[in-house]
Amino acid sequence: MQETMNHVSATLTSLKTTLVEFAVRYGFQILGASVIVLVGFKTAGYLTRMLDTWLEKKTTIDVALRSLIVRLLRFVVVGATIVIAAEKIGVPVASLIAGLGVAGVGIGLAMQGVLSNLIAGMTIFFLKPFRVGEYIDVLKEHGEVVDITLFSTTLRHTDQSLIVIPNRQIAGEILHNYGTKRQLDIEIGIAYASDIGKAIDVATETVLADPRVLKEPAPLIGVRKVGDSALTVSVRPWVPVPEYEQTLLGLYRAIFEAYRECGVDVPHPQREIRVIHAETGAARAALGAPVVKVN
Template sequence: MEQEIQNELETITRLTNMVIDFFVNYSFQVIGAIIIFLIGLIVARSIGKFALKLCEKNSVDVTLSLFIASTVKLLIVAMVLVICLGKFGISVAPFVAAIGAVSLSAGLALQGVFSNYGAGFTIILTRPFVVGNTITINDISGVVTEIKLAHTLLATEDGEIITIPNKHIVGEVITNSFANKVVEASVGISYSADPEVAIQVIKQSLAQFDELSQESPPQVGIEAFADSSINIAYRYWVPTDRYFEVQYQVNLAVFKALQTADIEIPFPQREVTLKNAAAE
């Protein structure tokens, strides 16, 4: 029993001596590392805020501004950690090699995710569109509501939210009509009607709608000479979030206006001639 107690006391003594030796030999390094780390955190936070304010001052996109500020802060913290480890005589080379190997494996496994982030970074830098624009990509159209590093969100008139990974945006043909979208329609009138009168009637119908954009005035004219009608085409710009609603109202107004003006809207007709069979 006394021997066991003696062994435990010796163990405690050795541990105590090790702790004392450590603080005697590395006390200044520990204190210095803690001070350097705390100062580094303060400096990293301050420089991060400064970078964010600088980006906001130069009207840089919000997402890109936050990304730059966070990256600057992380880089400074990483450098401070390297300095603190050096105070203890710890070589960071093995850690750098290990981080490199892990990063390579993670990069291969997550290359799809990283490609979205890279594409998002490109979108924010080049700004082919901004929040509030109406864009069309691969027959997908909507109003841009949010641009993130990984994906872009579009909203439709029906309240649907479309999420497009950014890698499917960069490199594709993008149609940007900004806040509005063009409506293209046509109506056929009889060859006996005066097309100039029909064009004027349609223009008056379009002028009744305040929703139509005045920056790009409506266009009305003869589109084609069909078999049984003269096709009058009309184009106008409307807010994207009311595209179908306004289009349906305009079509009804045009139809009623043509009826009121006694302008005939013909329908296809076919004449069939029957011949008597030759007498036997």
Template sequence: MDAFNTDTIIQMVTTYGIKVIVALVILYIGIKVAGFAEQRLTSTLRKREEIDEMLVRFLGNVTRYGIIAVVIAMVLNQVGIETASIIAVLGTIGLAIGLALQGTLSNIASGVMLMVFRPFTIGNYVEAGGHGGTVTAVNLFTTELTTPDNVQIIIPNNAVWGNSVVNYSCHETRRADFTIGIAYSDNIEQAIATLKQVIDSDQRILRDPEPLLVVSELAASSVNITIRVWTKSADFWTVKFDMTRRFKEELDRAGITIPFPQQQVHLVRSPGAE
């Protein structure tokens, strides 16, 4: 009896041990294959210039997780677990989990919408979900941004898709606006000519559309001149910073004043007052 039990136990351990080992081998190989398939797919898609990088990464993620799901089903079959009954149970559990994880499922759905409609691409500078930065990745659940000071921001996809997105890199050109105030005693034509000379000397400023220089306001302390110039989006901030400085320097050389805010106070002495 003892020998029978011993032989039976040895046979069961051997049988199930082999199944477990094979299942672990399948799992290991499956994970490696999933990673390899993701890498090969993304590298192949990147060779096609018409396919956006954001879509490449998304398809790579879907491929990887899809293969892993199939591998897990194979592992369960290998150890003798019926996947049909598990699927039925998982369907019920999945419904409950889906209700509890509406936000997570919403992130996946939003990620798909971002892939389909593509309001931005990898490398665009955007404001999304209350944050601004350069888009570095769009995954199944999150969108990753990098700020100009190199800080990573991870935003849930539903926060991106469910709110306004401002894409500063969508168009090749942008308009830079300036408002320069000069004193009421200064010559307006001379000031505009000085400012125009600064604009004409900078090759980064586009000539079409034509730069605009107009008197926009007679303010409390100054005559305000509005300047609107167009430049390539990549040059926007350098033009903005350089022009602000050069406008000030050239107006100083021309003897034109940029006044401080000021008020005139009139003192009226009442009759009979000492």
């Protein structure tokens, strides 16, 4: 028992001696490295906030590119901080960087898809085929652009669902950019006996009375189709992208109620059927032709 306790005591003494020697040899280096890391991260946050504020107030670059520049600055400052701190505690940084370079070749081969997204993201940032807030149609998907990162682009449908598309799928594809406004396509049928000029004037007044409708470009309103039982009045105003769905629903109701109030008839679908005279039917039967009966 005494021998075991002596062994434990010797072990603790040796461990204490080792810790003291480590603290004496590396303590100031670890303390210095910790201070460097703390100051570096604080500096990175301060510089990125300053740069973001300056870019927002003094330049006209879009939000996505501004965010990219700010992130790159933070990455550079934090990376430099880590390298300096590693050198402070005696890590062979040159050998470490060389090893990371060799490992990077294998990592690059394994992450070809990620790198493709990165390159495509840089292309989108600098060529600007679309911006945040614009409405686009690409790869049979459409929506308002709400976020652009180095790796993906996020669209929002009118039902508020989000679509995340890898940037490599967008680069090189045919893209339809509506910009920040969209054109509504409203069709309402009126009776043939209705006053066409009055119907167009009423629709125009109703559309222009809606504050969500843009005055420029001017709405396109006129007769678009001649149907079986009605003339189709086409109403095509432009509205801001966020107002598209609500304005579409609101104008359908407003135009229909305006037509009802001013006496423009909005007919139900109808079909005219002519019944052949009975004698004519008998004559056809005598000639061997089939007789069609209408109930």
